[in-house]
Amino acid sequence: MKATAFHCSAHLSDTELLPVERACPFCNSEARLAVASLQVNPSVDLMRCQRCGATSASRMPRPQTLERYYGNYYEEQAEQVTFDRPERLASHIVRNALGSLGALGGRDLMIVDFGGGDGTHSVLAARQLLERGARSVRIGLIDHNQTTVAVDDARIEVVRATDLAEIPLGAADIVLASAIIEHIPHPREILAKLFAALRPGGVFYARTPYVLPLMKLARAAHVNLDFTYPGHVHDLGARFWNGVAEHLDLGVPIQIIRFTPSIVETTFDRHFARTLAAYVLKAPSRVFKEHYGLVGGWEVFIRRTPAEAAGN
Ligand SMILES: [Zn+2]
Numbered sequence: 133m134k135a136t137a138f139h140c141s142a143h144l145s146d147t148e149l150l151p152v153e154r155a156c157p158f159c160n161s162e163a164r165l166a167v168a169s170l171q172v173n174p175s176v177d178l179m180r181c182q183r184c185g186a187t188s189a190s191r192m193p194r195p196q197t198l199e200r201y202y203g204n205y206y207e208e209q210a211e212q213v214t215f216d217r218p219e220r221l222a223s224h225i226v227r228n229a230l231g232s233l234g235a236l237g238g239r240d241l242m243i244v245d246f247g248g249g250d251g252t253h254s255v256l257a258a259r260q261l262l263e264r265g266a267r268s269v270r271i272g273l274i275d276h277n278q279t280t281v282a283v284d285d286a287r288i289e290v291v292r293a294t295d296l297a298e299i300p301l302g303a304a305d306i307v308l309a310s311a312i313i314e315h316i317p318h319p320r321e322i323l324a325k326l327f328a329a330l331r332p333g334g335v336f337y338a339r340t341p342y343v344l345p346l347m348k349l350a351r352a353a354h355v356n357l358d359f360t361y362p363g364h365v366h367d368l369g370a371r372f373w374n375g376v377a378e379h380l381d382l383g384v385p386i387q388i389i390r391f392t393p394s395i396v397e398t399t400f401d402r403h404f405a406r407t408l409a410a411y412v413l414k415a416p417s418r419v420f421k422e423h424y425g426l427v428g429g430w431e432v433f434i435r436r437t438p439a440e441a442a443g444n
Contacts, residue, residue: 170361219256244306280292307329392430
């Protein structure tokens with residue numbers, strides 16, 4: 133593997149790759165079309181699923197390949213810009229989840245933070261839930277990264293889990309899967325477990341990159357926009373997230389409560405040009421919705437349908 137940094141694509145050899153997969157890793161449909169090439173010799177293409185709208189690599193990296201790739205990633209993580217002001221993302225999530233969560237007064241809440249790094253975002257979200265009246269917040273944090281953010285509030289408890297099987301079913305008020313699904317070669321079972329972790333009325337939040345339209349535009353202009361394969365193995369836009377309840381059949385009744393271009397990651401004072409570009413690219417999508425693809429990423433808030441609304 134050539135690339136060491138997380139933000140660069142690596143060229144993978146045949147032995148680093150799993151065989152070609154015909155079925156969509158999200159919905160199992162074999163109705164897929166090649167829409168872009170990720171590498172040649174051996175060739176890996178981006179395949180767009182006609183059924184669920186997910187775009188995924190035609191060959192996935194072997195687990196050992198990803199371990200090596202992310203081994204480098206964590207050594208270089210200090211260099212990584214992820215979110216300029218994590219409190220912005222936390223309040224965005226809490227604000228949009230509140231309508232579904234109901235009154236928080238005196239309640240003991242649970243957050244599952246899948247792929248949440250050191251727990252920065254979920255702890256900030258927990259603080260806001262406490263400010264809004266919750267009595268305590270327990271966070272189940274699952275990530276390869278084993279450092280945990282310091283918490284100085286006894287009402288917040290962070291519990292590290294190594295596997296989703298350790299997370300109780302039907303108990304979480306909020307499940308976070310922020311910028312993680314795109315990294316997982318076969319995410320269907322994980323998505324099903326994340327939805328099963330929600331209590332009825334609980335809210336699932338995900339954001340994922342959607343760069344294919346930008347990549348095509350960049351290629352037409354002879355600019356290389358890197359897909360960062362095998363770091364990213366999926367590209368998930370509005371059509372995928374909007375249809376997730378209909379096409380994935382993940383075992384629990386769910387409703388989309390909000391799906392939009394993802395919150396801009398950077399702020400004007402820290403990364404002016406990048407932030408401006410992100411706002412300018414995302415603005416038309418407020419009008420054109422899923423017909424406008426140049427957003428860079430989508431986010432979705434999904435509610436597990438409360439029992440009374442699901443009719444049981
Ligand atoms: Zn599919």
